[in-house]
Each structure stands twice: as C-alpha cells, then as structure tokens.
Amino acid sequence: MSKNKQFVRFDNVDKSYDGKILVVKGLDLDIEEGEFVTMLGPSGSGKTTCLMMLAGFETPTHGEIYLDNKVISNIPPHKRGIGMVFQNYALFPHMTVYENLAFPLRVRKIPKDEADKKVDKALSMVSLQGFEARMPMQLSGGQQQRVAVARSLVFDPKLVLMDEPLGALDKNLRESMQYEIKHIHESIGVTVVYVTHDQTEALTMSNRIAVFNDGKVQQLSSPDELYERPVNSFVAEFIGENNTFVGTVTDVSGNTCKVKLNSGAEILANPISVKAKGDKTTVSLRPERALINPKDKMDNNYKGKIKEVIYHGDHTRLRMDMLGNEQFILKIPNSSSNLEIKTGNDINVGWNANDSRALDPK
Numbered sequence: 594m595s596k597n598k599q600f601v602r603f604d605n606v607d608k609s610y611d612g613k614i615l616v617v618k619g620l621d622l623d624i625e626e627g628e629f630v631t632m633l634g635p636s637g638s639g640k641t642t643c644l645m646m647l648a649g650f651e652t653p654t655h656g657e658i659y660l661d662n663k664v665i666s667n668i669p670p671h672k673r674g675i676g677m678v679f680q681n682y683a684l685f686p687h688m689t690v691y692e693n694l695a696f697p698l699r700v701r702k703i704p705k706d707e708a709d710k711k712v713d714k715a716l717s718m719v720s721l722q723g724f725e726a727r728m729p730m731q732l733s734g735g736q737q738q739r740v741a742v743a744r745s746l747v748f749d750p751k752l753v754l755m756d757e758p759l760g761a762l763d764k765n766l767r768e769s770m771q772y773e774i775k776h777i778h779e780s781i782g783v784t785v786v787y788v789t790h791d792q793t794e795a796l797t798m799s800n801r802i803a804v805f806n807d808g809k810v811q812q813l814s815s816p817d818e819l820y821e822r823p824v825n826s827f828v829a830e831f832i833g834e835n836n837t838f839v840g841t842v843t844d845v846s847g848n849t850c851k852v853k854l855n856s857g858a859e860i861l862a863n864p865i866s867v868k869a870k871g872d873k874t875t876v877s878l879r880p881e882r883a884l885i886n887p888k889d890k891m892d893n894n895y896k897g898k899i900k901e902v903i904y905h906g907d908h909t910r911l912r913m914d915m916l917g918n919e920q921f922i923l924k925i926p927n928s929s930s931n932l933e934i935k936t937g938n939d940i941n942v943g944w945n946a947n948d949s950r951a952l953d954p955k
Contacts, residue, residue: 600626606656634805676745676753691725715743829877856917861946873954882948891943
C-alpha cells in the first residue's frame with residue numbers, strides 16, 4: 594500500500610464562500626503516496642469542498658495545499674495531473690467509449706498508437722474490452738461508471754479523486770463496484786481520495802478514513818480503529834450502530850471509570866474523554882459487544898426487557914429497555930443453540946468496561 598511518502602498535504606486550510614462562515618476550518622491532513630483515503634461525513638460537513646480545492650475547482654481562503662511537495666494553489670485543474678470521477682459519470686454523450694477514454698490523452702498530445710494501448714489497458718482494468726464502439730446511452734449505469742473510472746486512470750495520473758461515484762447505482766451494483774475500485778487501487782497503487790456519506794462504502798474500501806463534521810476532521814484512522822475506538826461521540830454515532838448512556842463520572846481509576854447514569858444505575862467504562870469525578874459523559878457501546886446471559890462474569894451485568902425481536906438471517910437483532918435506554922440494540926449470531934428469545938421477556942445482559950467508551954457529552 595503506502596510508500597510512506599507524504600503526497601497530499603492540507604496545511605491549515607480554511608474555506609469560506611461568503612467571507613463570514615467557514616465551511617472548512619484549519620484543516621491539516623496528510624495523505625501518503627499509494628493510499629486510499631476516504632473523506633466521510635454528513636451533507637455540509639466540508640468533505641466535498643476539500644475535494645474541489647484539491648482538484649482546483651475551488652481556492653482555499655487561507656492555508657496551502659501541497660501535491661508531491663509542490664504548492665498547487667496557482668496551478669489550473671487541467672495541469673494538476675489529477676484523474677476525476679463524479680457521481681453523474683460526466684461522460685461525453687456524443688462520443689464512443691473509445692473517444693471518451695482517448696479524450697484526456699488527446700488533450701495531452703499523446704500519439705495515437707500509444708493512446709490506443711493506454712485505452713486498451715484502461716478498459717481491461719474495468720473488464721470492458723470490446724465496448725470501444727458503444728455510445729454511453731447504450732451502456733448500463735454500472736458500465737458507464739466503469740468507463741468513467743477507466744477514463745480517470747487512462748493517462749496514468751498520480752492522484753485520482755472520486756466524488757460520490759457510486760451514489761446513483763442500486764445496492765448490489767454499488768457493492769460490486771466498491772470491490773472493483775478497491776481491487777484496481779490495490780493492483781496499480783495509485784493514490785485515491787474518495788468522498789462519500791456512506792459509512793459501509795468507506796469501511797469497505799479505505800486504508801484510512803477522515804470523518805468530517807462542521808468543517809473539521811473529527812478523526813483520521815483505519816476502518817477498524819474508527820469503528821472500535823471512536824475518539825468522540827460524533828464519530829461513535831456516525832460510524833456503524835451504537836448504544837449510548839448519558840451520565841456523570843463518579844470515579845476514575847486507571848483504565849476504568851464509574852459512570853452514574855440518569856437512571857440511577859452505575860456502569861464501568863473506559864475513560865476516553867473524561868478526566869475526573871463530576872465530568873459529564875456519553876458512554877458508547879457497540880451492539881455486538883454486549884452478550885445475553887453471559888457465562889463468565891463481566892464488568893457490567895444488568896437485566897433488560899426485550900421490546901422487539903427482528904430476524905436478520907445471520908443474526909437476530911433485539912431492541913431492549915436497558916438502564917433507562919429504550920432503544921438499546923443487541924446483535925446475537927444465529928445458531929441452533931440460541932435460547933428462546935421473546936418480546937416482553939427479561940434477560941441478563943453483560944459487557945466489559947473496556948468495550949464501553951466514556952466520551953464527550955453530546
């Protein structure tokens with residue numbers, strides 16, 4: 594993957610469209626050569642603006658963006674050597690697949706015989722050999738998107754930017770394209786910066802994910818680190834499913850703290866964002882980290898009432914009333930040994946302190 598060479602760098606970048614409100618605030622972000630980094634966040638969080646500044650379609654209000662150790666603010670988009678893939682494909686409707694792919698090569702004055710080889714290579718990367726003479730309207734949505742990906746790679750760019758490229762595809766096609774783009778990245782090692790608001794997409798494809806909110810990166814980590822060890826309540830809520838308890842810290846000792854919940858119960862948690870007795874906190878717990886009727890003693894053991902049972906094939910999902918949280922979710926793998934689980938039943942639930950993270954209050 595990474596060659597440990599800093600390739601893209603945002604250095605204290607601000608962006609404002611009206612001179613008052615900053616949509617990107619003091620952004621510092623380093624991307625290494627060969628990495629697949631996803632900018633993930635809700636609408637209006639600043640992720641697309643960052644991509645547009647990197648592409649050259651927007652200019653930073655303050656700060657600098659570096660590409661391969663060069664400041665790029667004054668370099669126009671077509672001279673940055675960057676491939677782009679958009680959600681709406683942006684193919685030329687009056688050109689064949691071949692002509693669409695050859696266009697960026699023609700602009701760069703690459704001789705026809707060399708261009709033919711590059712087009713063939715790019716089409717083989719996306720498994721579309723034999724489609725050269727087709728027009729975009731003769732292709733399915735998935736095929737059009739593959740042509741758009743091939744066109745972004747055809748001139749051997751050092752960097753490819755993708756802005757919600759799979760947003761218009763149906764679920765199954767979107768999932769297969771995720772793997773296809775991931776495999777292309779792995780095979781050619783180009784640096785990719787990808788923008789999406791889809792967490793599953795980000796977790797599936799990326800080496801690292803930058804979670805954006807309110808114009809700032811809340812956390813920049815590998816997918817597993819982001820899911821297992823969120824650093825604040827926003828990341829915990831935004832990535833995957835999450836149970837929360839609100840309370841006040843009553844004791845902090847090493848890697849464990851006691852939190853008194855609004856319901857009156859006390860639970861043990863990992864003190865991530867809390868320092869001392871009296872701190873307010875939101876405790877985060879992933880649904881699969883809690884067990885029903887645990888055989889071994891766990892740090893937290895409580896009774897809860899089952900409010901809803903939903904069968905999901907490989908697992909069953911329980912919604913419970915637990916320590917004052919009526920939306921407490923549990924995921925249990927389905928097996929023949931599953932005990933009878935019925936709505937209205939009380940069951941014991943346990944989890945370890947290390948799996949529940951005491952974060953900032955929401």
